[in-house]
Amino acid sequence: MSALATEALTLSLGGRRVLEEVTLTLAPGRVTALLGPNGAGKSSLLACLAALRRPDSGAATLDGKDVTALPVRERARRIGFLPQQADVHWDVDVRALVALGRLPWRGHGAAGVADRAAVERALEATAMTALAGRPVEQLSGGERARALLARVLAGEPEWLLADEPLASLDPAHQLDVGARLRAVAAAGAGVVLVVHDLNLAARLADSVLLLRAGRVVAAGDTSAVLTPETIAATYGVTVEVGVTAGGERYIVPVGRV
């Protein structure tokens, strides 16, 4: 079983301390949500886990090895990263876009049978097969988000790290993409998401990690950690927590602490 963790990870950006001695262990096969107010260090933590930022001290580790010390290609194969920006700079078609996820596997070579099969699986998993030949510029926002998710799925990484994958989606697509992310975790991969919406986190995540000013406030199973007390300590707001008839928890902010 692969384990992604951080050990006393400290990071400064532009002279400002962004993460302070963050130690955590993430379990595969689960969806973990990183929560916290703006500027808490969520995206920075995700970038450190993906080896896109090098911490000042401490380390992010994959199976005990520093992720920044892993061979670049191995790291790219094992850790998939979905950035927040949905930039696509050229008007490629969806299949070509998704095939980019195979680059760590094929390098300079042409796409092989395994690569093509993985691309088709990713298209299938995101319900994009019918749109595979369509230029990206003709996609709606939701379709584009699914195509970009398919891109990272095509690499079939052990860890899928996504920075606010649901932020720009309407509720239907949020549920849709959320369900696909849960399916990825159910298939054995570790899924780590930066999420802003407490309700989505409550619904999607098996575990949550609450950050405030670069420090971990609380971490653990969603139902145990996401309480009015920890939310107040993290965000400085009072909330009411309720349960729908279907058993889904919902969280409504009602005022500042």
Next chain:
Amino acid sequence: MSRATLWLLLALLLAAAGSLAAGKVWVPLDAWTSADPRSIIIVELRLPRTILALIVGAALGVAGAAMQGYLRNPLADPGLFGVSSGAALGAVCALFFGYAAQAWLLPLFALAGAAATMALLALIAGRSASLLVFTLAGMVLTSLTGSLTALAISLAPTPFVASEIVTWLMGALTDRSWDDVWLALPLVALGVAVLARTAPALDALTLGETAARSLGVEPRRLQRAIVLGVALTVGATVATAGVIGFVGLMVPHLVRPLARHRPGATLWPSALAGALLVTVADTLVRLVPSASELRLGIAMSLLGAPFFLYLLLRLRRRLA
């Protein structure tokens, strides 16, 4: 190989054959097999010129495609890093100081100019792999070398030197010899090989720099490869043919739909289409009925400006 690539190759063969035959003196292609006295025109004049046109066009096409892919900007041009104007300044220095009497010194000066610009670019940009710093550094160098070139023209010791510099700057393939081919060929081949290796990284940059890095692209390494490849290809073309603009800008646009808009897959078709464009244009300038031959660089600009306008109008329509 796609069908479009095959058509490009076929057109290239026809254009090359046409380029061998066309000129002030029409030489039928069968003339060089026999003991025809005209065969010397083909072997010593037309053949090196045609081959140089192919090399120069391919080099500019690939360099343009790589630059556009790297900067993720369809308006990027291989001249943007200042390598082209740096090489031109080198050549201008050779003319200014009268070293160009030896035919081989001018290209050497041009290559030295390209290398010096590249070194300065690396020095200014430092360890930063930021595209912004890099592009601005290129613009500074382009403007600096451009003004030094203008200075050389204004201070030229004799009007003859000034006119020689101005004429040279316009770029042409007139009277090129096998020496030019042997100078350009290895440098361009090496540069194209370096740029071709960047194809997967250019593809990955479609997703932006962060996602590209997560896919294993190392920005600093990519930057080095692009600068080296562009310096080799563009430096060698300026050294042997002078400044020929717009090829690197136009060609990637024309072939991009053939490559289904993938920046990495645009490189090779750009080489073929660039070679085709320059060969055809160089054939046509020979056929224009004028007292002295129309300069290739001018012909390209005449062709390029309306093309640029067309791109602009299309962009405007899309943004509307």
